[in-house]
Amino acid sequence: MDAELFPRERARVAPGAVHVPDWLDPDGQRELLAACRDWARPPAGLRTVRTPGGGTMTARQVCLGLHWYPYAYARTAVDGDGAPVKPFPGWLGDLGRRAVADALGGTEAGGAAADAAAGTPPGPAYDVALVNFYTGDARMGMHRDADERSDAPVVSLSLGDTCVFRFGNPETRGRPYTDVELRSGDLFVFGGPSRLAHHGVPRVHPGTAPPWLGLRGRLNVTLRVSGFPAAG
Template identity: 80%
Template sequence: MEAELFPRGRTHVVPGAVHVPDWLDAGAQRELLAACREWARPPAGLRSVRTPGGGTMTARQVCLGWHWYPYSYARTVVDGDGTPVKPFPAWLGDLGRRAVADALGPDAATGAAYDIALINFYDGDARMGMHRDSDEKSGAPVVSLSLGDTCVFRFGNTETRARPYTDVELRSGDLFVFGGPSRLAYHGVPRVHAGTAPPALGLTGRLNITLRVSGFQVAAPDAP
């Protein structure tokens, strides 16, 4: 958005959680979108996630490095086509460490060996309920990158899905990092504003690329 009355700035939402607007420039967004489109292709491509209770998440997902399914990780797409999970590329880990250093300071990125990416695609009707990223064995910060449509990102507390929480507007190119005392905070996406993606990006809908450190002892597949 151009000529805003109040330009957006870096925001420390709560201790350990930082929103950095426009972290990815237009070129970097296009490059990341092109990679996401390749990752979404089968095998081990974009899928609908079914919960143990029989429901289906409205956001569709593809994983890199380790395959997440409710509520664990595997080396194959156990709830889909059964093929090996796609590898986690080294450049994506570098991007994650740079994001953490920019948001939380260089010390926060020390030793963070990012090896998981969860890529969620939201159409205009998709939502994500309040949840915690608690299936990993590492407390390294979580990195969230947004492409496409603007969304309302609800960032809460570590005790309950209810208030207190803060609603943050995430636009294409925005970075959100949470770690330290906020690493296990509940968060979700109650709303996506359809049709708000930058026209030049060429994306209908929203992509969220979430990077995590597994902390698992078994090595993830080799990156290309």
């Protein structure tokens, strides 16, 4: 990426919510994109999500660890081909814990920074990923990530086209909110008092992905701690 007149700095958007630009380097972005392409293949691959009211989400989705559908989790793609959900890889959980430690530090991440300094995997065990694919006209309405039993921070990684990420408040879908530009490689983490804040994507800017990435559109990889017991 060309140097900018004013380099982007990390920003505390709200209590417990932090934006870290360029957190994933080019090699990390390529590796995550390759993994996303594998996960998107059937069975239990990329699908269109249908809402209870009969509508459809414009961003398509694939899940790991547990399958999310409005508004619950299952162990199979119950609103897709019915296949068992793909496993959540351990390296992705390590990435999530490192993201929380880097973004929030010891206080807001529940001691994650101290764990990282000691060389141990910090924080709780991430076990669910939702991967959303946006074309240029796709959007995501304001919503809360409220179907988990855990209140561990949510980790969001962006690949491809730049988007406007609207980060609001826990009480209402309306104002106050802050619009944040998320580019390829950016990290956004929200936890603590912002864990249940409403958020959405009102706009994607087509054609803004780094040419070297080889992606048309936007991928958002969201990591969560479900709080559900492991399958026995």
